[in-house]
Amino acid sequence: MLYREAGDFKTSYAKDNQTFPIKFxxxxxxxxxxxxxxxxxxxxxxxxxNAVIVPFLIYAIAxxxxxxxxxxxxxxxxxxxxxxxxxxxxxxxxxxxFPEVSIIIHILLAGGITALVGMAFxxxxxxxxxxxxxxxxxxxxxxxxxxxxxVPWFYNNSASGQISAPERSVFGINxxxxxxxxxxxxxxxxxxxxxxxxxxxNLTRGTMxxxxxxxRDMDIAAEIIGVNPLKAKLTAFGVxxxxxxxxxxxxxxxxxxxxxxxxxFGISKSFLVLFMxxxxxxxxIFGSFAGAAFMVLLxxxxxxxxxxxxxxxxxxxxxxxLLIVGALIIAFLILEPHGLAQLWRxxxxxxxxxxxxx
Amino acid sequence: MNTMTENSTVGxxxxxxxxxxxxxxxxxxxxxxxGGVVAIENxxxxxxxxxxxxxxxxxxxxxxxxxxxxxxxxxxxxGEVWFNGQKRPSMKPFEVAALGIARTFQNIALFKGxxxxxxxxxxxxxxxxxxxxxxxxWWGKAAREEEEHRQKVEEIIDFLEIQAIRKTPVGRLxxxxxxxxxxxxxxxxxxxxxxxxxxxxxxxxxxxxxMSRFILDVNDEFGTTIALIEHDMGVVMDxxxxxxxxxxxxxxxxxxxxxxxxxxxxxxxYLGVSHD
Ligand SMILES: Nc1ncnc2c1ncn2[C@@H]1O[C@H](COP(=O)(O)OP(=O)(O)OP(=O)(O)O)[C@@H](O)[C@H]1O
Ligand SMILES: [Mg+2]
Numbered sequence: 001m002l003y004r005e006a007g008d009f010k011t012s013y014a015k016d017n018q019t020f021p022i023k024f025x026x027x028x029x030x031x032x033x034x035x036x037x038x039x040x041x042x043x044x045x046x047x048x049x050n051a052v053i054v055p056f057l058i059y060a061i062a063x064x065x066x067x068x069x070x071x072x073x074x075x076x077x078x079x080x081x082x083x084x085x086x087x088x089x090x091x092x093x094x095x096x097x098f099p100e101v102s103i104i105i106h107i108l109l110a111g112g113i114t115a116l117v118g119m120a121f122x123x124x125x126x127x128x129x130x131x132x133x134x135x136x137x138x139x140x141x142x143x144x145x146x147x148x149x150x151v152p153w154f155y156n157n158s159a160s161g162q163i164s165a166p167e168r169s170v171f172g173i174n175x176x177x178x179x180x181x182x183x184x185x186x187x188x189x190x191x192x193x194x195x196x197x198x199x200x201x202n203l204t205r206g207t208m209x210x211x212x213x214x215x216r217d218m219d220i221a222a223e224i225i226g227v228n229p230l231k232a233k234l235t236a237f238g239v240x241x242x243x244x245x246x247x248x249x250x251x252x253x254x255x256x257x258x259x260x261x262x263x264x265f266g267i268s269k270s271f272l273v274l275f276m277x278x279x280x281x282x283x284x285i286f287g288s289f290a291g292a293a294f295m296v297l298l299x300x301x302x303x304x305x306x307x308x309x310x311x312x313x314x315x316x317x318x319x320x321x322l323l324i325v326g327a328l329i330i331a332f333l334i335l336e337p338h339g340l341a342q343l344w345r346x347x348x349x350x351x352x353x354x355x356x357x358x
Numbered sequence: 359m360n361t362m363t364e365n366s367t368v369g370x371x372x373x374x375x376x377x378x379x380x381x382x383x384x385x386x387x388x389x390x391x392x393g394g395v396v397a398i399e400n401x402x403x404x405x406x407x408x409x410x411x412x413x414x415x416x417x418x419x420x421x422x423x424x425x426x427x428x429x430x431x432x433x434x435x436x437g438e439v440w441f442n443g444q445k446r447p448s449m450k451p452f453e454v455a456a457l458g459i460a461r462t463f464q465n466i467a468l469f470k471g472x473x474x475x476x477x478x479x480x481x482x483x484x485x486x487x488x489x490x491x492x493x494x495x496w497w498g499k500a501a502r503e504e505e506e507h508r509q510k511v512e513e514i515i516d517f518l519e520i521q522a523i524r525k526t527p528v529g530r531l532x533x534x535x536x537x538x539x540x541x542x543x544x545x546x547x548x549x550x551x552x553x554x555x556x557x558x559x560x561x562x563x564x565x566x567x568x569m570s571r572f573i574l575d576v577n578d579e580f581g582t583t584i585a586l587i588e589h590d591m592g593v594v595m596d597x598x599x600x601x602x603x604x605x606x607x608x609x610x611x612x613x614x615x616x617x618x619x620x621x622x623x624x625x626x627x628y629l630g631v632s633h634d
Contacts, residue, residue, distance in 0.1 A: 013508040202496040206504060207488065210472075210480045217469035224429055224467075225543065226455035226484035235490070283471065 019201060036190060041183040049182035050255075056296045057189040058250045061196045063276040063288040065243030070274075071282035072204055073236035074216030075125050079118075079137035081269030082144030083241050084248030085261050086114045089154050091249035092163040096156055103168040103175060107192070107249045114245020115238040117144075122237025126230055141270055148261040164258035176253045185254050192250060196243050201285050203239060212236050213283070244273075275325060279332055281339030290340040298325065367443075369406060372599050373614075379407030381443075382583055383428070383551060388437035390423055397423040398434065399607040405551070410577055411585045412594045412615075415604035416627060421587045422464055424604070425553050428585070429461050430454040441551075456484050460544040461553035464587075466536045470529040474520060474539050477528055478511045481546030514542050518572060534565040541572060545580075552576065554586040558593060566590065570597050591628075595619075603627070 020026040044053065062084060069075050090110035095103065121140040125133050148154050155163045167177025174180045175188045203209055211232045214222035223229060252259050259265070272295060280291020299321055306317040336342055367380040383405040390398040397420045405411045413421045426432040428439065430451040439446045441457060449457075460481070469477050486507060488500035515521055518538050523531060528539055537557060544552055557573065558566045574597055576582050588594050594601060595615045603611035603618055605627040611618045618624055 013505050013512075199494050202500075203490075203494050206493040206496070206500055207483060207486045208490060208493055210476060211483060213472055213476070214469050214480050214483075217471050218467050220431070220451075221463065221467035221469065222480075223451040224431075224455060224461055225481055225547070226452050227480075228452045 044182050044186050046182045057193045058247050059292040060289050062244050062247035062273045063292045064200045065240045066273050067277050067288045069240035073212035076134040077137040078270045079140040080273040081265045082141040083244045085265035086117045087245030087248030088252035110249040111242040111246040115242040118241020119234050119238045125233045162260045165253040281341030284341035287339050287341030378409045382407040384440040386438040388434045390434040396607050401609045403602045409599040412598035412601045413587045419604040420607045458550035460547040460549035462540045464555040468528045473525050475524050478542045478546045481543035482507045518542050551583045556587050
């Protein structure tokens, strides 16, 4: 077996501290990057892009965002749908107000605006914790959806109350609107996912990440060490909402194309992303990907098996899916709060020692 | 030992010949109440630079409350806290940390989800200055700083002889080692004043000896001023230069270990002469 640390001694602290300390992982990561950037764009088709890959990439960004808040900083939020809506509406307003500016800039700005909104709604976290904070963020969720429904300025007074993304291109290639190729949708999301994961990894491994985790694990000890709780919690809300806003903007502009706020960004979206965090693993970037992939793939898989192969009626299959997700959430919460990421770590640990268990 | 005048700012020489500096911290007439409970009643004492100052007393005497006043968790209704020759305004704990005051807790308060290394790295937080952007792209100051501080943390790990548990999540460590990691986290801040709340509670004899040695070494090698709460009188006699004795929120003794032991009130409090 090649999966070994032996003979792979670290000669500097920087090397000891790298993201993939084991050579095998590093190689696997580079291969994955080559495939993602160099192979998939050439073979991706509409079905795979729409049913699986593009939503997976977008939800991975949202999950990374929520994981920073819950998994790293220990602050529970049920406002994810609302914050994604902020990203979506911000990008819509920017795109329609400044059509000559690149959509990339608009999406980044949408993230920035969501970060500010997230920080504002994060202020109560200084006073309240756990369940009460969750309820406060739930209020944010309902307030934001209500706001985007209620104030016509946000949807440019359109008769339907919907927003729809105008056609935009990057380097002359359409990425939004009705004439988009699957590979272009995929590429823009991939670039954002890659950048988000890289930034999140850096932020979580340094001073900022440690102050978030300190607050999460023991807030009085964190303070005694010099962590300013206000700063730690608000930066967590800000960074988290930045990613969630970008995910919301991408979901609307690149994936959905048109959206009605209650339908696209309702409370069920908050729960969907929360489940991705829990199943993937609290406090893990890799887990965020695993959780997003799992929750996107599961319905597709079940539909193919139950409806396609076993001829179940569609509604029964849909209920069955809810049942499975519910059972899994409970199982993970009780048995493995660190989710798929931890299962993967344990499997690797076993492999590293194989065939000698000690 | 030289005679010590109250609130003196001159140093003194200990019995074992160490030169102790002037006053670094002074508590003046501190009174702390919780509703009807008077946890600290009009207590004054000082801590000199470079000394090991013990605070002793029976359960519920108000010792931990006193450390909590020093570290900014509790705000006394009356009295003043002076540090480095200046009256300290009312401060939050993280501001106190920035002054160079670090501490450990009576009940271990480590970051359970993090490794030994990360716990101690977190202790250096007040010294790390890289901005958010630099951290986000892991370039320039953030990356450089991480390596420099890792170097320092490794020195602490060597000093405390915990190399083998560097990467272990602290939740998995036995009690005695957790106490040691918590000391490491406090040392990482390179504090001027180190507060230890019962650093040896619940330890066996061997672990106590190790911990005593570390405390003495910290004081000796880094010149750190230490204030510690301890119940084991043997340990207190061995390692402390001066002792404050508290009972029911009041100060009932203050002086060298020998002086304090000869004090009638202290003996009564310890031999359990009934208060009521
Ligand atoms: N946060 C608080 N709220 C109310 N009462 C408190 C609080 N903290 C301490 N007290 C009270 O103050 C008194 C002193 O408590 P403290 O913890 O300082 O004692 P201690 O000397 O450290 O005792 P021990 O040796 O048991 O640790 C006790 O009567 C305690 O109940
Ligand atoms: Mg105590």
